[in-house]
Amino acid sequence: VGEAEGVTFIAMELIRGEKLSDVLNRGPLPPKRALELATEIGEGLARAHDKGLIHRDLKPSNVMVTEDGHAKVIDFGLAKVAEPIDLDGSTMSVRNPRTDSGVILGTAAYMSPEQARGTRVDHRSDIFSFGVLLYEMLTGRAAFQGATSLDTMHAILSQPVPPLPAMNAL
Numbered sequence: 001v002g003e004a005e006g007v008t009f010i011a012m013e014l015i016r017g018e019k020l021s022d023v024l025n026r027g028p029l030p031p032k033r034a035l036e037l038a039t040e041i042g043e044g045l046a047r048a049h050d051k052g053l054i055h056r057d058l059k060p061s062n063v064m065v066t067e068d069g070h071a072k073v074i075d076f077g078l079a080k081v082a083e084p085i086d087l088d089g090s091t092m093s094v095r096n097p098r099t100d101s102g103v104i105l106g107t108a109a110y111m112s113p114e115q116a117r118g119t120r121v122d123h124r125s126d127i128f129s130f131g132v133l134l135y136e137m138l139t140g141r142a143a144f145q146g147a148t149s150l151d152t153m154h155a156i157l158s159q160p161v162p163p164l165p166a167m168n169a170l
Contacts, residue, residue, distance in 0.1 A: 015074065016067045020137075021060035028140030037063075038134050040071035045130060048073070049123040056121060058129040059110040060136065108149035108156075109142045116153040138164060 062075040106115050110132050112125035135143040146152035
């Protein structure tokens with residue numbers, strides 16, 4: 001964010017490449033490639049968490065794969081600033097996780113159980129979404145599915161985590 005000649009502006013990085021969702025529309029990734037991208041996505045989330053940011057909407061369309069093959073986490077539009085809730089500052093939790101009472105924000109298929117319930121979220125919500133994203137990268141399908149968004153959130157809250165196929169079957 002800056003100002004020049006009385007005009008306030010926001011400058012953002014131009015990322016050339018394609019969304020991970022477009023990559024996954026062509027099918028699952030080979031395990032080695034999925035883990036390469038997952039490592040970079042995890043590093044991006046860790047940096048955000050170190051700065052006290054919780055993404056809250058990690059999904060394939062919010063990850064760009066650059067022209068040179070690297071992953072970048074984008075669209076922090078639903079992000080919340082976290083604050084320490086214990087004395088040593090090692091635990092981060094969102095101060096006011098909801099915009100309004102009863103409002104649930106995020107994309108159903110990638111929500112953590114805490115988000116689906118509309119309760120307090122912290123960095124662990126992003127880690128859950130990251131696991132769901134990695135599952136999809138490896139299998140080419142969503143980990144939790146339902147006919148509606150509500151059915152999908154119910155699956156997240158009540159169904160066991162679906163097992164991955166054997167790695168040699170991938």
